[in-house]
Every structure is written in structure tokens, then in C-alpha cells.
Amino acid sequence: MRYMLLIYNDEAAMANAPKEQTQQVLAAYGAYTEALHKSGVWLAGDRLRPTQATTSVRLAGGKTNVLDGPYADTKEQLAGFYMIEVADIDAAIEWAARCPAASSGTVEVRPIWEMAEYAAA
Template identity: 55%
Template sequence: MQYLLMLYAEEGGWARMSKADQERGVAAYGAYTEALKAAGVWVGSNRLQGTNTATTVRLVDGKSQVLDGPYVDSKEQLGGYYLIEAPDLDAALGWAARCPGSSHGTIEVRPVWSYAG
């Protein structure tokens, strides 16, 4: 089954880190991605651009409304994701716990609803 690991963290945290800490962070994510690939569970992953680039669309009374920025205001923002293939939720949670983002943010694990269409 596929699981989406959504990585949430305070968006400005990266900019406040020293260059050395940023380099360690990049290395940690690189190693984590390689471990997922070596285990055969990696399906895909991406880092997202900042929330200032977000556009929100919603339908109100049958008319499309387009808003700049994210709709939800929170302390942590979605910064990226990993899509993995795992045999069960426990395995997916194990991979989420190993993600570097779990040490400075939140990893939301959600099963992907497979569509047989």
C-alpha cells in the first residue's frame, strides 16, 4: 500500500540555521532518501516552494475564488513529501520516524486511497 509522508515544519527555520547545520540537514535528507530507495519503498518525493508562492482555489456559490497564499494559518507549513510503498501502517510509521524532519517538525502519515478506475 502507498503512504504519503507529509513533512511539516516552521518555514523560516531553515533560514535561521547556520550554513554548517544546513549542510548537515541536506546530507541527512539525502541519506534518508537513499535508504528508502535501497529498501525498495521509495515511490517519489519533492520539496515544496514557500507558502508565499501558494495559490488557493475554492468554489463559492458556483463561482471560482482564487486567493494568494495558503488558506490555513498554522505554526508549521507543509514543506515537502515522500510517497512510499509499505506493507502496512506500522512500516510506514517506522519510515516516518526515521525521517530527519521528525526531529524538527511533524510527519503526517496518510494512506493513499487507491483508485481502481
């Protein structure tokens, strides 16, 4: 089954972290990503640009509204993701617990809703 591991961190804290700490975090993510690859569960993953680069789009009354920046103000922001394929939720949780963000932010584990009928189109 496929799962998204959605990584949430405090952008401000990361931006203000000392260079040495930032390098340690990046090294931890590099090791984690390598472990995902070696295990064969990694399908995709990437880091996201900060929320200042965000554009939010909504439709209201038939008009497209485009807002610069994130839609919601939150303590933690979506910083990146991994898509993995594992046997079950327990395995996905084990991988999420190993993610560096689990100790400094939040890793949301969300099953992918398989929509095979649309994939063939």
C-alpha cells in the same frame, strides 16, 4: 500498501537557520532518500517551495476565488512529501520515524485510498 509521508516544518525557522545547519539538514534528507531508494519502498517524493509561492483556489457561489499564499496560518507548513509502498502501517511509521523532519517538525503518515476503479479509465 502505499502511504504518503507528509513533512511539516516551521518555514521561518528553516529560513533563519545558519548555513551549516541547513547543509546538515539537506545531507540528512539526502541520506534518508537514498535509504528509501535502496530499500525499494520509494515511489515518489519532492520538496515544496515556501508558502509564499502558494496559490489557494476555492469555489464559492459558482465563482473561482484565487488567493496568493496559504489558506491557513499555521506554526508548521507542508514542506514536502514521500510516497512509499510498504507492507503495513507499522512499516510506514518506522520509515516516518527515520525521516529528518520527525526530530524537528512533524511527519504525517497517511494511507493512500486506492481507487482502482478510476485508474482504469
